[in-house]
Amino acid sequence: MSDLRNFFPICRRNFPITPGKDNLSDMRRFPRSHATPRPRTTPRPLDTARRTAAAAVRRSTVAALATVTAAAVSFVPSAAAHVPGTTGTTATTTAATMATAALAATASAPTRGTVISSSVLPDDLVLTRSSGGWHFEYETDGPHGEKASSLGTLYLPQGQAPEGGWPVLVYGHGTQGLGDANVSWTGWVGEDNTGDQYLAHWLDAGFAVAAPEYVGLGTDGVHPYLNTHSEGAAMIDIVRASRSLSDDLSTTWVTNGYSQGGHASMAAAEMAAEYAPELHLAAVTAGGVPAGIADELAVVTPVLQFSQPDLETYLAFVLAGFRAARPDFPLDDYLTDTGRRIVDLAETANYFEMSDAVADIPVGDLVTRPLATGDLLPAVREHLAVPVDGYDAPVFIYQQAYDMVSPAPFTTRLVAEAEANSMDVTYRVDEDPAGHAGWTDGLEDAVAFASSRV
Numbered sequence: 001m002s003d004l005r006n007f008f009p010i011c012r013r014n015f016p017i018t019p020g021k022d023n024l025s026d027m028r029r030f031p032r033s034h035a036t037p038r039p040r041t042t043p044r045p046l047d048t049a050r051r052t053a054a055a056a057v058r059r060s061t062v063a064a065l066a067t068v069t070a071a072a073v074s075f076v077p078s079a080a081a082h083v084p085g086t087t088g089t090t091a092t093t094t095a096a097t098m099a100t101a102a103l104a105a106t107a108s109a110p111t112r113g114t115v116i117s118s119s120v121l122p123d124d125l126v127l128t129r130s131s132g133g134w135h136f137e138y139e140t141d142g143p144h145g146e147k148a149s150s151l152g153t154l155y156l157p158q159g160q161a162p163e164g165g166w167p168v169l170v171y172g173h174g175t176q177g178l179g180d181a182n183v184s185w186t187g188w189v190g191e192d193n194t195g196d197q198y199l200a201h202w203l204d205a206g207f208a209v210a211a212p213e214y215v216g217l218g219t220d221g222v223h224p225y226l227n228t229h230s231e232g233a234a235m236i237d238i239v240r241a242s243r244s245l246s247d248d249l250s251t252t253w254v255t256n257g258y259s260q261g262g263h264a265s266m267a268a269a270e271m272a273a274e275y276a277p278e279l280h281l282a283a284v285t286a287g288g289v290p291a292g293i294a295d296e297l298a299v300v301t302p303v304l305q306f307s308q309p310d311l312e313t314y315l316a317f318v319l320a321g322f323r324a325a326r327p328d329f330p331l332d333d334y335l336t337d338t339g340r341r342i343v344d345l346a347e348t349a350n351y352f353e354m355s356d357a358v359a360d361i362p363v364g365d366l367v368t369r370p371l372a373t374g375d376l377l378p379a380v381r382e383h384l385a386v387p388v389d390g391y392d393a394p395v396f397i398y399q400q401a402y403d404m405v406s407p408a409p410f411t412t413r414l415v416a417e418a419e420a421n422s423m424d425v426t427y428r429v430d431e432d433p434a435g436h437a438g439w440t441d442g443l444e445d446a447v448a449f450a451s452s453r454v
Contacts, residue, residue, distance in 0.1 A: 112233070112276075113240025114139045116149060128191045129200040130155035130209070135185065138241035141233035142215055143224045143325035143383075150234040151213040153185040154242045157203045165250035167282070167454040168242060169207035170235050171199065172214075172257025172264035174288075174439070178223040178320055179348035183213050198440060202256070205447050208249055212238045214264070216324065222347050225321020226260065226290065226384040232267030236276045254283040254393075254450040258439045259406060262286035262397075263386060269395055270387035283453040284391065285446035287398040288436055292410025293318060294381045301370040304363040312358040312366065316346035322383050329379055339366035388417040394424040396449040398442030401429050405436035 118136035126132055133155040142148035157166055176182035188195025199209050212234040216223030224230050235255060243249045255265040265286035272281040300315060320343050323331050332340060338361060345357055371377065395418070399411045408429060415427045428445060432438030 111139045111147070112141065113237040113244070115241050115244050118245060121153070121155075125186060125189055127155050127189060127199055127203065127209070128196050129158065129203040131158045132156055134245050136241060136245065137219060138237055140215060140237040141230060142221075143227045143230045145229070148215045148221070148230065149219045150215050150238070151183060151185070151218045152234075152238045152241060153211045154238075154245055155199070155203065155209040155211075156246065156248065157206060157208060161248035162206070164252075165248050166206065166208040167250045168239050168253040169202045169209050169450070170238055170253055170255050170265075170268070171202070171209055171211045172231070172235055172255065172261030173211065174257075174259035174261050175225075175317070176217070177350045177354075178216070178225055178317060178324075178346055179350065180218050181348075182350055183218045185211060185213065194440065198443060201443055201447050205451050207254070207450075208242065208246070210238045210242045210253075212264075222324035223321060224325035224383075225317055226263055226293070227321065227325045228263075228267045228383070228385055228387070229271070230325070231260075231264035232271040233275065235264050235268040236272055236279070239279055240276065251278065252280045252282050252454050254281070254285065254454065256285045256446055256450070258287040259290065259436070262289040262406075263384070265289075266386050266395075269391040269393060270389070273390075273392040281393040283450040284393050284395040285398075285442075285450055286395070287442050287446070288400065288403060288406040288439060289386060289397060289411055289414065290384075290406045291386045291414040292407060293384055294377050295410065297380060298370075298372040298377060300363060300367060301372075302364040302367055305365075307358065307360055307362055309355040309358050312342070312361065312363055313346075313351060313354040315363075315366065316342050316354060316358070318380070318384075319343050320346035322380055325383050326379060329376075331376070334367055334369060334371060334374075334376055336366060336368055339368075342366060386414055388414060389421040389423065391418070391423045391425075394426070394449075394453060396426045396428070396442075396446060398428045398430065398445065400435050400438050400441070401431045402433060402435040 116137040116139060118134050121133045121135055133153060135153050137149050137151050140148055140150050173184040176184050190196050202209055214223060214234045215230045239253045255268050257265040265284050266289055269284040335343060342358060346354060397415060399408050401408050415425055418425050428442060430438060430441045432441050
């Protein structure tokens, strides 16, 4: 237990978080010369209502959220233990949910990707290497195929579009929080901003950049954090929406994302062929994929009588997102009164507010019983399962060996299972001591991997 108690401060030393500061810019910096602005052209305006953006974002990050313990990393069960499945009453509920989802998906399919509202980006929200773009809301799927919506932003490259249009890079952002104030699109602009510099590599490589916020971030409802179906749908439908905004976009698209964005990229890889057959997914690139969350939750029990704000914050985010996707599941049976209060707070609070709220609460005081008991973990696995089969394009996964947020053993297992299913996967592991904070290390390889396949 001492290992668990001392584990999380390691991440704080590797990547200290300062409230109210653009912490992502301190993780990795690109040469300033790379972000030299060029003259911009104004995108053609659309005759649509302008949507009021969500409240000003406070750029939080979960790079310091160490979600794994020594026990969780060493506990890597067989592949069979990770096949989503349920028994008893849970199986009945799941069957009913799947039937409802099938009907809902059929009903919503014709409008997936429809733009609900849009506005041309003002100059101060245009990426340094972009010629301009739009911010918009579009229709997509919720967790069970029901109609939902997501915010999105489209950035066009500079110069003339090639014949057939710009290929589209769909960029999935990492965890910001579940509340509407945690949207990301206003927080990555500026030549000194690492996010701006990161996306500049894609724009300079000739990709239009489309960035979804995911369902429930700035739109109706609670964000179903890490729900595989809704994340994948938001990644795919933003291509449809973007192509209705600009005539200069191709049907060819690729993905990139890190952490939660890596999870979304992998979800899209499996969904794309059936969900959007009119589009051509050419490549999938994903880093820091959270492939072992259910295993990490398995170590949470009432006996953990010490406070660990990072772990508790991440636990609350995961459970709040699961509850949003599965309101039928009796999650309260696993939570104490304190636990229910903290999970409720996770629906709106940012990382710093959550960390303050749990600072003096022992981990074990949040739960009534070990989370590994009963039907919770099978249901959570089904909610956030990372696909290991059915990829519609070659996949490049990059991972940090010392990542304490998305630990390498779980990602290595994911790759092994995908390869056993004859999936085309390229796997790179870096040994950056920054761990999860080394999120830009795989960027150049990701751009090269995608560029060679469009």
